[in-house]
Amino acid sequence: MGLVGSMGAVLAPSTPIGSRLVNAATAAPPLPQGRRVIVIGAGMAGLAAARKLLASGLSVTILEARDRIGGRVWTDVHDGIPLDMGAGWIHGPEAGNPISALTKEAGAKTFMTDDDSIIVIGANGKEVTEEQFGRGEKRVKKTLRRIATRMEEDDQTDLSLAKAIDRTDPGALRDPFVQYELTSNIEFDTGGWLEALSAKNYLGDEKYPGKDLILPDGYGAIPRLLASGLDIRLRQIVTHIEHNPTGVSVSIGATTLNADFAVVTLPLGVLAAKSVPINPPLSHAKQLAMSRLGVGQVNKIFLIFDHAFWPLKTQYFGFHSPIRGRFAYFMNYRTFSPFNCLVTFGFGLEGGIVERMSEAQLIAEITPHLKTLFGPQASAPKRAICTHWNEDPFARGAYCFASVGSTKKDHKIMAQPEGQRLFFAGEHTHEQYRATVHGAYLSGIREADRILASL
Ligand SMILES: Cc1cc2nc3c(=O)[nH]c(=O)nc-3n(C[C@H](O)[C@H](O)[C@H](O)COP(=O)(O)OP(=O)(O)OC[C@H]3O[C@@H](n4cnc5c(N)ncnc54)[C@H](O)[C@@H]3O)c2cc1C
Known part of the structure; x- marks a missing residue:
């Protein structure tokens, strides 16, 4: 497919689209004038990039595949309960996390969680004593310290964290x-x-x-704030991207839209699946980086009850689950809301397994654990x-991780523009703060700045 029309002339798509936050069903307003940027994806990276570019006088249109904004920041309401299906915590709000200021701008209610407010229960139903807990923690810390030293000293070839722990x-x-x-x-x-994480770089960010902050009424307040005033077109699944030295067509x-620049914020899993072909193809360096980085698996299970039978003031319950990564951690909604809800998780390999279980299977497996716990x-x-x-075809995973053989540089490579017109943002492109909301947000601002600097 060739680039259609002269760069900068944006063709109206045949699907009716509207201005601001619209669904495909509404009428098409005129497209904006001036230097045009198409942002692909209305997650934190895309919204941050679009907001900055618009404020700098460019014409920006966001194309979003889903019927909602926010991407992996998504508050879904069930039985009147706001459930943060993706990101839940703002990490280190008092230490410079930029999302913290946005919560104030959004006027969102906040709650500081307390990691030390936790009861850990063994598989036998007995509470893990501080002494036992400390012993486990000490053993892990010592092992990981030894692995880190060994990795640095001998300039060893990378291996999985599981293997490194087993050897140490x-x-x-x-x-x-x-x-x-x-x-x-x-x-x-x-x-x-553990079997896939890089022993060298798993902690490279x-x-x-x-402490961490949560938004009891939902993290969705943040993308809503960022979206204000932006031209966002929902239900627009981008199927192909072309670029050349004078522009891009998406x-x-x-339907094809042309613009001067595009910012691609497709998640790593989507890029790696090659479900959106890019022409000319991504650089060899980017393809290699993409193949080295891992796409993490974390899923949440929201358990909703008629009444609470657990200690209401304890923030978290840890559990020595018989299956590592499956239902080992529970967050208590009652500490910050009136809802009788516990959230448990599948992490790592188990993250992929729990999402294939039916609701009945989940309940059948989790209820005995709850009896052991409470x-x-x-x-x-x-x-x-x-x-x-x-x-989810528009996420294909939770967030990126350092798998065996990957390095911090791979995130930098993922952030490199392709040619002069195609730019890349998203959590996986942030070397320092990968896998987070703030990393995604900062990456969007970074790419907006890069486009502005190129003008
Ligand atoms: C379960 C879970 C828990 C998390 N917990 C935390 C946490 O507590 N704290 C924290 O800081 N981070 C957390 N994260 C990570 C954080 O949510 C992400 O790093 C961040 O939201 C990613 O933003 P993004 O803009 O890079 O990508 P996304 O939010 O995924 O945005 C990409 C957008 O592109 C769209 N898209 C995809 N394909 C197409 C297409 N073909 N055409 C058009 N649009 C397309 C998607 O629909 C999406 O809206 C969590 C993530 C998950 C999944």
């Missing part, structure tokens, strides 16, 4: 205290699984330290609502 502390992976520590911290945080089925008064949830980030 044989048998550790069978210790339930160690398993719990590894899954509830590393597998949750990275979305990767940076964090805003301190196809949505049979005693015979625990009842089965009336609903178990599971997210499906892997199966």
Whole structure:
């Protein structure tokens, strides 16, 4: 397919589209004038890029495949309960996380979570004592420290974290205290699984330290704020991207739009699946980086009850689940809302497995765990609502992770423009803050700045 018309002349698509936040069913207004940018994807990266470009005087149109904005930041309401299906926490809001200022701008209600407000229960139903917990934590820390030193000193070739742990502390992976520590911290945080995570680089990113914030009425307030005033076209599945030194053309089925620039914020999993062909094809370097980076698997299961039978003031419940990564961690809604809801998770490999279970299967498997955790008064949830980030064709995974053989540089490569007109943003393109909302947001601003600098 060749580029249609002169660059800068945007063709009206045959599908009726509208201005601002619209669905495909409404009438098409005139397309904007001036330097034109198409942003592909209305997640945090796309919204941040579009907002900055619009504020700098460019004409910006966002094409979004779904019938909603926000991408992996999505508050879905069930039985009147706001459920954050994707991102839930703003990490380190008091340490410079830029999303923190946006919550204030949005006037959103916030709640500071407390990681130390946790009860951990063993598979036998007995509470893990501080002494036992400390011993597990110490063993993990010591092992990981030894691995890090070895990786640095010997300039070793990379290997999986599971192998590195096994070599450093044989048998550790069978210790339930160690398993719990590894899954509830590393597998949750990275979305990767120990057998795939790079022993060298699994911790290669940076964090805003301190406590975390949640938005009891839903994280969706943030994309809504960013979307204000933007020309966003929903239900526009981009099927093809072409670029040359003078511009880009973006196809949505049979309809093609032209612009001076495009910002591609397709998630790593979508790019890797090659479901949106790009012509000329992505550079060899980018294709290699893409094949090295991992796409993490994290899914949430929201358990909704008629009444609460658990300690209302405890933020989290940890569980020595017999299957590493499956239902090992529970968050208590009652600490910040009136709703009788617990959220549990599938991390790493289990993240992919739980989303293939039916609601009845989830309830059948989780209810005995709840009885182990909270005693015979625990009842089965009336609903178990599971997210499906892997199966979702517009996400194809939760967030990126450093798999064996990948390096921090791979994120930088993913952020490199292709030619002069095609730019890339998204959490996977942020070297420091990959896999996060703030990383996605900052990457969008970075690419807007890059376009502005090129003018
Ligand atoms: C379960 C889960 C929990 C998380 N928890 C946290 C957390 O607590 N804190 C945190 O900071 N981060 C968290 N994250 C990560 C965070 O949500 C993401 O890093 C961030 O939202 C990604 O933003 P993005 O703009 O890069 O991508 P996305 O939000 O995925 O945006 C990409 C957009 O592109 C659209 N798209 C895809 N294909 C097409 C197409 N063909 N045509 C047009 N549009 C298309 C998608 O629909 C989407 O809207 C979590 C993620 C998940 C899944």
